[in-house]
Amino acid sequence: AQKITQTQPGMFVQEKEAVTLDCTYDTSDPSYGLFWYKQPSSGEMIFLIYQGSYDQQNATEGRYSLNFQKARKSANLVISASQLGDSAMYFCAMREGRGGSNYKLTFGKGTLLTVNP
C-alpha cells in the first residue's frame, strides 16, 4: 500500500486565490512527522512546513498552513493568496517512528500547481 497518496496530479488556481493540495498517509505508528516540500522548475527541494503527529494545533508558516485531520489520516497543504511564484511541484512526505529507521522520508508522487495570472 502507498504510504503517501497525492491524488491530484495537477491543480490550477487563479492568482490571489487560496488552494488546497491533498495528501493522505498510511501508518500504524503513533509517532510520525508530516512534511511538505516545494520543487520549482529549477529542481531544488524547498522545505515548507512540518506537522508532528502529537501536535495539537495545525502548523502554519506564513501563507502555508497544514490542515491536519488525524482520524482521516490527511495532511492537506493550504496556500493562501496564491502568487505566480507558487507555480511548482509540491510533495507531501512522512517520517515514522520514535527510533530505528525514523530518518527515512517517504514521499508522495507530487502535485503540479499552476498559478494563473
Added chain:
Amino acid sequence: NAGVMQNPRHLVRRRGQEARLRCSPMKGHSHVYWYRQLPEEGLKFMVYLQKENIIDESGMPKERFSAEFPKEGPSILRIQQVVRGDSAAYFCASSFGTGLSEQYFGPGTRLTVT
C-alpha cells in the same frame, strides 16, 4: 552558513561509464542521506551514512551503486557501469542529529545517461 552543496549539478554519462556524485553537508552536520527522484516520481530513500559508516543502505540497488562518507571530504555516491534507467535526479540531505532532526536538502545532481 552555506547549505548542502552538491556537484556537479548536471552530469552526462554514456552507458557503461562511471558516475560520481558529491555531497558536502551543512557545517556541523554529520548525517547524510541520499535520495533518488526518477522522472514523474517523488524522491525515494537510498542510503543513510554517518562519518565513515553506512547506517542503512536498504534503498540502494544491490549492484553497481555504492556510497561513502569519509572522515574528511564530501560524501560520494558512485554508480558504476551506468545504464539508461539510472537517469534521474539524485538529492543529498544532511542533518545535525538523527531521528526526527530536520533534513536539509541540496540542489540535486541531474544524471543523464546517453
